[in-house]
Amino acid sequence: MIVLGCNGFTRGAEVFADEFGAVGTEKHYVLGHDSGAALLVDGELVAAVEEERLNRQKKTSDFPFQAVNWCLEQAGVKFSDVDLIAIPWNFTDEIFNVMMGELAGAPLKPAEKAERLSHLSALFDKVLGREAILADFAERTGFTPDPDRVVFVQHHLAHAMTGYYMAGKKDSAFLISDGRAELFSSVVGEIRDGRPRVFEESTISANDSIGNLYASVTRYLGFVPNNDEYKVMGLSGFAGAPSPNPFLEHIVQLHDDGRYTLCRPHDVENPRCFDDLFEQHFGPFQDTVEYKATVAAAAQDMVTAVTSHQLRALETRTDLKHLLFEGGLALNCVNNTHLLEGSGFEDMSVSFGASDTGVVIGAAVHAWANHPDTTRTPLAETVTPYLGPSFDDADIEAALRDFGDQVQWNKLAGDEVIERVTELLTEKVVIGWFQGRLEHGPRALGHRSILANPRFPDIKDVINMRVKHREPFRPFAPIVMEQDAPKIFEMGRKKRSPYMTFVFPVRSEYHDVIPGATHVDGTSRVQTLTDEDTPLLAKLLRRFTERTDVPCLINTSFNVAGEPIVNSPSDALNCFLGTEIDYLVLGDYLVTKTGQPA
Template sequence: MIVLGYNGFSRVTELLGKIVGHGTEGIDRHQFLGHDAGAAVFVDGVLVAAVEEERLNRRRKTTAFPINAITWCLREAGLTYTEVDRFAFSWCFTNDFADRAISGIASAYLPAEQKIKAIADFGDLYTGALSRTALIEDFARNTGFTPPSGKYVVVPHHRAHLACGRALAGFGDTAFYVSDGQAEEHSAIAGEIRGGRVRVLDQFTVGGAHSIGLLFAEITRYLGFVPNNDEYKVMGLAGFGTPPEHNPLLDKVVALAQGGRYSLAPANGDRPGRYEALLDATFDGDRVSRGDFDFQVRVAAAAQDMIERVTAHQLTALSEVTGLRSLIFEGGLALNCVNNTKLLEDLPFDRVEVSFGASDPGVSIGAAAHVADASIADVSPYLGPEYEAEAIRAALDEHATAVTWRELPFDQLVAETAALLTDKNVIGWFQGRAEYGPRALGNRSILANPSFPDMKDVINNRVKHREPFRPFAPVVLEEDAPRVFDLGKKTRSPYMTFVFPVRPEFRDKIVAATHVDGTSRIQTITDEGNPRLAALLRDFTARTSVPCLVNTSFNVAGEPIVCSPADAVACFLGTDIDHLVIGDFLVSKR
């Protein structure tokens, strides 16, 4: 069976923007349904292609209908629309959902005129973007092909998240936990899979009004960052502080209850910024203090502690109810890698897996996997476009007055690149198929030597143009990881979804890839999984006795990770990256 899964809408930004009162610019620009649009194709249970729309249309976290991603996936798979057996979309807004939404507006304490306007606005959103009819019309309008109704499947958003994690983990019986900002109506679901049957346990379902994901996003906004995008900055800031002995967020904002339940204090409506007054009161803050680094660290440390304690509260109860010792954790909250490690180490689970598509890029894979009922453990994350030497030469020729290059045999390319990395050079590394998901996993990466104490500042200031407190991650051979990092219950971490303490004897050796709290968010690689990067890492380690490289995404702040040779050359020339290794070409600036 051939299944095309996708995420993204044409009109949701326009229609939802009218309701929430903001558009695609400004601090709240990513607060829309369908962000991280993308597409994926399964053929007879095998994931053959997947790419995020942002990599192709070059608009970060785009909500747009993924016409470029769908076109590329079908072309890569050698398929036409008529050959697809099922079209799977990663949201499911049913008639019952619409009825409940209208009833909620009608029963709200609002003047009649406001109710009528709110119902009309929701009606425009539902009929123009969310309903099954609107979705099929959207597909036809963008592709010129109308999927037969019997072939078009709408998959509940959290079930798409679960299916992605389940397919990529390859577990048998397991507990699961999916938590993000908000899906159709809920923010989190949890349950168990036994004998292939999924059972959602209602006592762990959390409504959107009590979403800790949305609360963390509001704290992100409160500190001046972009919600639904910069939460990792808050996580990074937390490492500069210590968790409060008495967390004010758990005193005034979040209330834990028996059985893993919790609730949030009422906020000022559902508009962006609704928690500002409550957070000011909680932390004795104001608009001036929110920009102070020490204040930001204090709030971030409390927010991170809150996330860890609430999820541990939920998952402790889930482990007791299910008795299972494996856990699949998906959704946007699963990108909090500090929390992931603590859940694994402090709770009864022996194994916790977070996929490379844990946040919303994964629901395109998940929608298709849900329909295909696929299980494909240890699939490669390198699922996107690959470019031949001719395409690379063409991109270089476009900038022949600005760059010079040599095409080298692979062994020589690795040797010369490793030699460059022994010094304080920053290398753009572009190889093979583009990786899927929010992390650069070694095919569209910026690499550097982590042994230089100022390398973090060099990359942040000269290349990435981002905040100086932001840490960088190391890439390490899987066989070397246990001697460099304390992996605890883990044996590998290929997707940068967990953090680990750096062993004391290596903290000076990889100082630029060690966070202020002594941890690193590592990527482990093997010769089989990424032979080119593994060969480079072996050569570099042999030359330096440094077993890691800094690995950060090949982009600048605010832009998607590069996808094509043209993207890579443009980023190379627009930054202070010293050299570009693209395919078999070693490129320098004239």
């Protein structure tokens, strides 16, 4: 059975701009962002890629035309070969009626209700309704799908099935939390034998979303909501949470069964609906690191308190000891470690596709796992994130020739790549590292990465200012061999962190060894490596450690602020030439800028 997962809407950005006043890039960030496609063949995930990596528009919500075509070409199949098309949204007529009823009961003037009803109708008619989605697919691909072969999967269930599949299909409890889906922002439940069950008494309304509340904080602090939350997370390390915490005292109320509500509903048509409360409880806005860090630390503390409240209730309902945490809030890796350590679960998985990048995978898995013709087959313990395009020597050489006299290069043989890059990394240099298939998800996991030596305390400033062109407070993640991680980091119950989804304290004796990868609060967002998962990068790290006695390398995404992670050799060369990256490694090719010593 062949299942195609597909997320993205041709008219989504247009409708959010015209009907809801979303401006600039924000029009992509409400629903359908992180658009992409994935292909499942007889239960095996063979291809997945985000549309932004191909159309070069960060966080695009457009229909994933290029991603769909690439997945089919990668697998050598045609549209007519596809058995099911899975959509990670299920906006039914009943959901429209519920949303319309909520609007009718809102404390608004009749004229404003009528205007908002018009906006809601346009959204369903042009973007989210089933007929609109089917028409969009046909128009953009030229293939008209049989409606009976299109499976609309509730968004949070798609998230849950992403985590289930990535964790090796083991029975698990789950917590899903994000901005909003059809009617909810957070659900908990169980998956047993591939069948998810939601504990409905613990669901959280979209109006009470702490994901959207955190996005409001992001906007309030001067960043882009639904995109820059990690900046707020990074800032939180510069301050302690105030006590009592205004968020927990005045804005979020905790209730029985793991539920919670906000003191006022989130208003999609008033993106600054909480600003007055922030100023009331934190004082007038100040454009200083100190003020922003205090608000960020309070928001971070609130997230941990609320999600821990959800887990305490979940633990009373399930005897399963493995937890899946998925959804955009699961990318808050500072929270994840606290959440696991404070719970009764033995382990927690957060996948490389925890955000909406992964819902195309989860929707396809849900459609496959719940189809009557599905034959249960054992799967590998985990799934590789390296699911996107790859490029051979001919592709690399063609790209190098296209850049003419701007670059010079040498092709290295065998272990020359490892030895030469190791030698370079003993110095204070920044290296673009481009290998194999593109990784899926928001993190660069060693195939489209920027590498540096964490021994230099100011290497963070070098990368932030000269390469990434971003705020100086932003930290960088270390990569470490899985077996070495516990001696360098206080990992608690975690044995591995292959996707940079957990933060751990750096052991005191290593603070001076890896200062460039240690945040101001003494923690690091860790990626653990194995020889099986990333053989070339693991080999480089081993050789680097032998040479320097430094057991980690800095790994950050190969892009600059505002642009997607690079996909092709040409993307990598453009980024290399547009920044102060010192060296570029494209496969076996060591590339320098013309006039720079090779």
